[in-house]
Amino acid sequence: MAGSGKAHLRPEGDALVSVEDLVVEYPVAGGNTVKAVSGISFDIKRGETLGLVGESGCGKSTTGRALIQLPSPTSGAVHYNLVDLTKLSAEAMRRRRTDLQMIFQDPISSLNPRREVGEIVAEPLNVWGPKNKAKQKALVDEMLNAVGIDPDVARNKRPHEFSGGQCQRISIARSLVLEPEVLICDEPVSALDVSVQAQILNLLEDLKKKYNLTLIFIAHDLAVVKNISDRVAVMYLGKICEVAGSDELYENPAHPYTQLLLVSSPEPDPTVVLDRSDTSSGELPSPINPPSGCRFRTRCPLADDICSSQEPQMQEVGQDHFVACHHPLIKVAEAPAADPVWTEA
Amino acid sequence: MSSFLPSWIRTMFRVFWAMPLVTKLCTFWLTTIILAAIFADFIPKLADPSYQGFLFGTDVTNDGQSLHHWLGTDNNSRDILSRLIYGTRVSLTVAVTAVAFGTFFGGLLGSFVGYVRGRREAAIMASIDVILAFPALVLLLTVVTLLGKRNLLVISLVVGVLAIPYYARVSRANALAVSRREFVAAARAIGTKDRTILWREVIPNVMPTVLAFALVSAAVTVVLEGTLAFLGLSVQPPTPSWGVMINAARADLRINIWPVIWPSLMLVFTVYSLNNVGDWFRIRTAHKTAAL
Numbered sequence: 001m002a003g004s005g006k007a008h009l010r011p012e013g014d015a016l017v018s019v020e021d022l023v024v025e026y027p028v029a030g031g032n033t034v035k036a037v038s039g040i041s042f043d044i045k046r047g048e049t050l051g052l053v054g055e056s057g058c059g060k061s062t063t064g065r066a067l068i069q070l071p072s073p074t075s076g077a078v079h080y081n082l083v084d085l086t087k088l089s090a091e092a093m094r095r096r097r098t099d100l101q102m103i104f105q106d107p108i109s110s111l112n113p114r115r116e117v118g119e120i121v122a123e124p125l126n127v128w129g130p131k132n133k134a135k136q137k138a139l140v141d142e143m144l145n146a147v148g149i150d151p152d153v154a155r156n157k158r159p160h161e162f163s164g165g166q167c168q169r170i171s172i173a174r175s176l177v178l179e180p181e182v183l184i185c186d187e188p189v190s191a192l193d194v195s196v197q198a199q200i201l202n203l204l205e206d207l208k209k210k211y212n213l214t215l216i217f218i219a220h221d222l223a224v225v226k227n228i229s230d231r232v233a234v235m236y237l238g239k240i241c242e243v244a245g246s247d248e249l250y251e252n253p254a255h256p257y258t259q260l261l262l263v264s265s266p267e268p269d270p271t272v273v274l275d276r277s278d279t280s281s282g283e284l285p286s287p288i289n290p291p292s293g294c295r296f297r298t299r300c301p302l303a304d305d306i307c308s309s310q311e312p313q314m315q316e317v318g319q320d321h322f323v324a325c326h327h328p329l330i331k332v333a334e335a336p337a338a339d340p341v342w343t344e345a
Numbered sequence: 346m347s348s349f350l351p352s353w354i355r356t357m358f359r360v361f362w363a364m365p366l367v368t369k370l371c372t373f374w375l376t377t378i379i380l381a382a383i384f385a386d387f388i389p390k391l392a393d394p395s396y397q398g399f400l401f402g403t404d405v406t407n408d409g410q411s412l413h414h415w416l417g418t419d420n421n422s423r424d425i426l427s428r429l430i431y432g433t434r435v436s437l438t439v440a441v442t443a444v445a446f447g448t449f450f451g452g453l454l455g456s457f458v459g460y461v462r463g464r465r466e467a468a469i470m471a472s473i474d475v476i477l478a479f480p481a482l483v484l485l486l487t488v489v490t491l492l493g494k495r496n497l498l499v500i501s502l503v504v505g506v507l508a509i510p511y512y513a514r515v516s517r518a519n520a521l522a523v524s525r526r527e528f529v530a531a532a533r534a535i536g537t538k539d540r541t542i543l544w545r546e547v548i549p550n551v552m553p554t555v556l557a558f559a560l561v562s563a564a565v566t567v568v569l570e571g572t573l574a575f576l577g578l579s580v581q582p583p584t585p586s587w588g589v590m591i592n593a594a595r596a597d598l599r600i601n602i603w604p605v606i607w608p609s610l611m612l613v614f615t616v617y618s619l620n621n622v623g624d625w626f627r628i629r630t631a632h633k634t635a636a637l
Contacts, residue, residue, distance in 0.1 A: 097536035
């Protein structure tokens with residue numbers, strides 16, 4: 001799966017955010033390097049929702065943080081509106097931050113326990129204006145109402161007086177008060193009860209329409225991603241395996257790993273007899289010393305020699321459906337009529 | 346509580362009533378000695394702490410408790426109660442100065458290095474470790490001896506400066522933990538400047554723990570002043586401090602034990618109270634920030 005390649009990228013200009021060959025590595029004790037993200041590429045069109053799924057430790061949160069340069073990636077490019085964010089100075093990046101906002105996994109830890117909710121939501125305005133208190137209050141109230149929190153009740157309370165779901169709503173209000181273009185949601189519902197998860201997901205859908213947001217939705221729960229995403233990218237150990245439209249991916253998984261993820265999800269119907277015969281066991285290999293070739297080969301039922309020697313490249317297996325695998329579960333579509341190649345005169 | 350009182354006073358009463366009984370008593374004790382230290386000059390009929398009655402033959406030396414001298418008199422026939430009250434000034438001034446110094450400089454320094462990390466952290470923490478490796482009492486003796494002056498200000502400042510490394514360590518450890526939390530990442534994602542993040546997000550979350558440590562270390566400081574006084578390196582007679590009083594009365598221990606007992610009891614109660622209130626404060630603030 002360790003897929004490289006950019007066949008799945010759409011023409012430049014179409015994408016609001018496009019990521020090319022993103023690499024994030026951390027030094028760890030003993031002189032080793034954790035290869036958290038190893039050269040992934042993807043793009044997001046304006047108004048689209050991209051789901052980023054994978055197991056814990058596959059680098060999806062790291063990718064989300066690298067997009068907003070917290071911290072900056074080791075190499076690779078993150079284009080936003082055709083500007084490469086990785087090349088900006090710290091101050092120039094700081095000024096761009098209003099366009100790309102992020103909400104985090106732990107809703108309670110995302111809010112400073114010593115500040116009042118009104119202050120927390122107004123903080124982006126303290127940085128970027130308007131600084132006028134009355135205007136700030138109007139904006140904060142509007143945004144708290146938009147996320148379903150009563151501003152008159154919440155304004156002077158502290159985060160510990162709210163439930164996880166309410167804290168996540170406050171977090172969303174804080175990131176949206178700057179009217180960003182892109183909202184990166186890093187597992188925003190995985191710490192919440194199932195009933196609350198649905199509320200937050202619906203809220204995100206509503207806000208997306210209301211404020212014309214482009215969403216990057218990071219999650220390990222396939223069911224959550226399916227409903228909210230237009231396009232889904234499946235990650236494994238710092239690489240992208242498969243990219244497809246949400247329905248296509250769930251109906252016709254082309255990568256053995258995607259299939260494994262789908263088979264592993266619990267079925268809410270107890271009468272269904274599950275076929276788990278091909279559920280691969282095993283742990284995620286260490287990102288310090290990832291397997292050669294295809295990174296999924298150690299757990300893949302279809303792996304053979306070529307998988308350990310060659311890294312698979314992204315190839316198209318269907319309409320807007322790309323997979324990085326030597327043995328895709330869908331046969332490669334007839335090579336589409338080659339686009340005319342324009343040679344520079 | 347009457348509604349005409351300002352809200353902060355009502356809050357203080359509410360917090361006080363919510364304390365466990367022992368903590369209430371300790372708070373009461375600390376409040377009493379702080380008030381006694383501040384208002385010592387205004388307590389009516391309080392005897393002059395430096396008055397040596399034996400010179401005039403009007404008063405008794407090494408007397409036990411009496412109606413006239415509630416806690417008795419010492420070997421120079423001075424009233425022990427009034428000396429204790431004035432001695433509170435020295436002990437508390439040293440404690441408060443050291444705590445203020447440590448909390449302010451040590452707390453800021455530790456929070457700063459804990460947030461910025463990197464080379465600045467390595468350099469500052471290395472020098473702090475070197476200072477900590479020195480036995481504090483030896484360092485204190487050297488500095489006090491070299492300075493020559495032994496007034497209250499010098500003693501307080503020396504103890505205060507020596508306290509800074511301990512506060513820096515405590516606050517750095519907390520700043521490290523706080524800086525990893527997601528609200529700091531969120532602040533950076535918003536585009537808040539580092540200096541603002543340090544002041545608005547990190548330091549307010551580090552300070553409660555540092556203040557709890559400050560209360561406990563104030564107790565250590567009170568004992569330290571006592572130790573210095575006992576060694577004759579604190580304020581000089583006739584200025585009273587609890588340590589000075591214990592030291593002076595030591596010679597006549599077999600004749601009259603009370604001049605040693607009273608200041609020792611003051612030390613014990615005060616140190617215990619500071620520790621108790623410090624623990625209570627630490628538990629209370631930890632409880633409030635607990636996540637999920």
